[in-house]
Amino acid sequence: MRSLGGVERVGRIVEVEAYLGPHDLASHSSRGLTERTKVMFGPPGHAYVYFVYGMHNCMNVVTQKEGHASAVLLRAVEPVKNVEGGSHGPGRLCRAMCIDRRLNGHDLVSDDFFIAESPDGPVPIVRRPRIGVEYAGRWAKRLLRFYIKENPYVSKK
DNA sequence: TTGGCGATTTTC
């Protein structure tokens, strides 16, 4: 859930990718602790939002305790409330949910920005290799992309 | 200080 200007935008997360830590050559944290990646090295439960290709924002959730530098990239959400213009794909998700670099480092246990447990029970999950990380050698082959089976809002490919 | 390139998307 993202609240901005009195508008609450709600999406159901249907696709994610895991980035394990500095040993994971596909992860930004493999470059070590830099100005850009410092949030990843920080405490869990915070948003790591970065800007790529000169035009897109991507959002991650820091997942492991301080120093581990692992995170989960949110790749697609199913629109639930006030989500318009397409929300499949990391960049489009951020655009639709009004998430940008100003939220980098933001606590995800906040009134205006948080993730809650789904009211759904267990759902079937598909595992695939991550997208757009061909440079990472063998790490590109790891099955670290997860999405809800047959959900129409999962990104293509 | 500089140049190559990117966890993407859109258009030709």
Next chain:
DNA sequence: AAAATCGCCAAA
């Protein structure tokens, strides 16, 4: 298939 577009970061 290739452009759009700019901040990050390694190298000089």
